[in-house]
Amino acid sequence: MALPTFGRRLGGAALLAAFVLFITLPFVMVLLEAFGSEWFGMRLLPKVWTLKWFGWAAATVDIGQVLINTAVIAVLATIVSLLLAIPTAWAIARYRLPLASLLMGAILFPRMIPEITFALGVARLSYDLGLSNTYVGIALAHVILAAPFAVLVLTSTFEGMDDRLLEAGTVLGCNTAQLFRRVILPLALPGIVAAALFSFLSSYNDFVLTLMVYGPDTVTLPVQTYLSIGNGYLSVAGAISVILLVPSFLFLLLLMRMVKPENLLGGLKGA
């Protein structure tokens, strides 16, 4: 009985090790590409370690401006997405709306179909409205994907609120504003923060919709990564990728503490 257990453990450990390498090695490659130079031919490691690709990224593609564009658009998209999603989620969770499931379906439909299927129409609309190549235009395009997911997260937050606490607040003499500030907000804050993080990340990482509406003044990090790969500057693309990855990993660490992994499916990004 001892031997099979040992064998099974060994097999499990081997499977785990292979899995860890399978997932992590592509990131090791991006790091080597970004921090190494003269990595030609079949070499295990680059000959020279350097930060010059980050300098190149700053000099050739103005990565500082690209970072600002990406951050401003993501903040705008997060704000608009929360402003639209919070009241909607409150109504769905706290009132018995007629046709609630149909309503939820209509709200979640943008997340259900591939981005490219509506990106063509979005590109046309934002061009007609003069919103192409503007922060607002790109942020609004991102809200199409961010707001529905925020509604999903917030609805479950608001549904989970204990009615008795709200009643207690009323009985103890809170007016509506006090009730909101002292009772509802503290209860809902984790959900609102999660929704904000999701919205920010889905905008920050968005590629497909951005590709259809960006212009020379509104290049974002994912678009610049794509352009650099297309130009064959893999090391510059690697350097940009490293910057692009930072928020994703920070959020991942945060989110793992807040939400169960299987509840995040369909949440973070599209294609």
Place this chain on the structure above:
Amino acid sequence: MAWTTWRSSAAMNGSAGPGAAVADTLHPASARLTAATSRRVAAAGLVLPLLVFLAAAFYLPLGYTLIQSVTSAQGDAFTLAQYTTFLASRQGQGVLALTLFLSFAATLVSLLLSLPLALALRRGFAGKGIVQFLMMVPITIPSLVGALGLLILYDRTGWLNYLLVRTLHVVSQPVPIDYTIPGIVLFYVWMFFPYGGLVIMSGLGALDPALEEAGRVLGASPWRTFRLVVLPLLKPSLWAGSVMVFLQCFGAFSVPLIAGGNYQPLAVKIYTVATVFLDWHQASAMAVIMGLIQVALVVLYRRLDRQPGRRTA
């Protein structure tokens, strides 16, 4: 008139029970009517901004795409030619076949990877936290970055070929992986298997261990228990997880865009037809076809995900 409105709203709210009768004696009907109506107006007002936004920013563009797809390239005449030419042409069928083949192959490989992994992690294994974290990585990071790393890793001069040629000496020439069909399938698996893996892991976690114990007590071998007890109960999760992976592969854009080489599945083809060939009518028809297939798959997923066979806890 007012009374009928009240009655229908009360019926909709499902509040016409014994409690409602008591409430009737306490409050005049007119007061209840205004309270109910104002609540519904308030609720509608809360939902309206998002609905208006989605109507303008999503449904309008979607409708525009739909109209574009059935309009002739020259004028405003209605035509289904965009659909028939795409579906009848060898190229169009090739694109559909490629897209479906890549998705099927990647889904199958993902399933073969996820099931052993989920089973190995079942009994409070030390690596469970690490694996769950790592499974979230491909879902969270931008696909482009993943694709870039994969391209470098599996390049002719990359680490895998270094291992095969220099270390293990199993081949004398580097094996081409990037820009080949098996390579694209491999990239899809890396990127999308967690979508199924997480579903399967949670399905397995929800199974009642007592059923397996019963199998063992009744004298079944571990393999027999797995085949006759675990597998049938896990079937809905396996299906749901597989459809989830398939959906992701089917809609994949970034990975095939930079790592597909000459192979352009539907999403990439739509983009090329629209932005390189500037044929928006054809691209719109392809987008509608893609959307319809996706909706059918989502409906399938919903039905599978709702099936019983799990412990409700």
